[in-house]
Amino acid sequence: MTHKVLVSDPLAEAGLALLREAGLHVDVRTDLSPAQLIQTIPDYDALIIRSGTQVTADVIRAGQKLKVIARAGVGVDNIDIPAATEAGIIVANAPTGNVAAAAEHTIALLFALARHVAEAHRSMREGAWDRKAFMGVEIANKTLGLVGLGRVAGHVCRRAVGLGMNVLAYDPYVSQEYAQNMGAELVSLDDLLARSDFISLHLPLNEATRGLINAETLAKVKPGARLINTSRGGVIDERALLAALDSGQLAGAALDVFTQEPLPPDSPLRTHPRVVLTPHIGGSTTEAQFQVALDAAQQVIDVLHDRPARYAINAPLIPERDVEFIHPFIGLVERMGRFLQQFHPMQVERVELIVHGPLAEYDTKILQAAALRGLLAGVVEERVNVVNADLIAFRRGIIVSEYRQRHHYERYENMVTLAIRSGEQSVNVKGSVLHGEPFIVAVADRWVEFQPEGHYLVSWHEDRPGVIGALGTLLGENDINIAFMHVGRLTPRGVAIIVLKTDEPIPSTLLPQINAILGRDFEARIIDL
Known part of the structure; x- marks a missing residue:
């Protein structure tokens, strides 16, 4: 049977080619509405998405054949993971493919904030030549605070150290030694906010991080600091952010992600003079899209061929x-x-x-x-x-x-x-x-050794002459060929266990005759593996 894969967001051709080379049927449907996705998904074994598709509980309930949902990228907040887990659907992402791209974009936004690059560019486009309006700050010897010290933040840290910055990090799930190896000092969140000239967010979006940067935390920020977010939009309370910018508590903010995407045309963030905006392009490089497509596609192939997904979100990794x-x-x-x-x-x-x-x-x-x-x-x-x-x-x-x-x-x-x-x-x-190769080597503490695949007859029996011969005769009379047989016992002529593999299935109608041969009240089991 050929497995079917639905790709509902744009995916690099390299990923599509890998799926097809693996013998999978691939449909690319990037124009599906939520209702159309629910109508379409029942025919598919796998779904590949990026950030555009919302995989809700309704989609998961409709996907009765789904075995895997693969996100070509890092964030999975557009997937109802509890619903997928309950349905037994593996959710996997591609957390390494766009790490360098996201880190480089973070550094690009840091420079844009420090030197007013976007505003100066816009001024030049409008015909002006106003050098005094765009007085910037140097980043050498400044302090960068990283909220979260995962893969992307680690790459940002190394680049920042190379640029002569001092780096602080807050992450309750890493050790001091890990941070030091990155070149960062591990501190509390309050300490980071108070000491950092630039603050960069690198957080997943969950109940613990939603709205983490709010009026209360922004009040603790070093006056005149600059905030960068290339992680998840929902970690910032955008109203509180605007208030901090208006009051001067923050000198600027650079955002690649937003609470609502696409960012509404009338959002005040679009017109604020101290805000640099990009449309969620942190991972949008040719190299990154090539790699995340390959990573997502390979995991779909692995799951559909009963192999573990390399970056499963909701399965043991x-x-x-x-x-x-x-x-x-x-x-x-x-x-x-x-x-x-x-x-x-x-x-x-x-x-x-x-x-x-x-x-x-x-x-x-x-x-x-x-x-x-x-x-x-x-x-x-x-x-x-x-x-x-x-x-x-x-x-x-x-x-x-x-x-x-x-x-x-x-x-x-x-x-x-x-x-x-x-x-x-x-x-x-x-x-x-x-x-x-896998082997079962003992059953009920009796040593045997066999590969667990195929047709088996397994039973306790009295270890006495004639039992094995009688079983062989009975099976031979019914044209059932014995592939091999093992007997495990603790003592001679005691109760032993027999494991007998056959080339053909043993019909259950033979069990009464088999049990009569075994003696006592032993009951043989027909096992198919």
């Missing part, structure tokens, strides 16, 4: 350096969950994931999500994936625990144990990656 090592374990753990779901059906109350060996040093949250997906997919009515697996488990009252054993004495250097519990009942399965 794997650091780039760890992807090659962690990725095989994701598929392994999901198949371990599917195995347990079929081998020992129960009303699951607890799920335990134990990570053994050097693997325990990694961030393995995505393994927990993959295990839940394997356990719950197909047995709950919701679509389950790594995006919403935790949420679905929580709503169903399933307690999920993860443990790490960095030093262990098992047979395999890196191993994962997945256990499910209900009251006094419990069962576990162990897995490892061998030579790059």
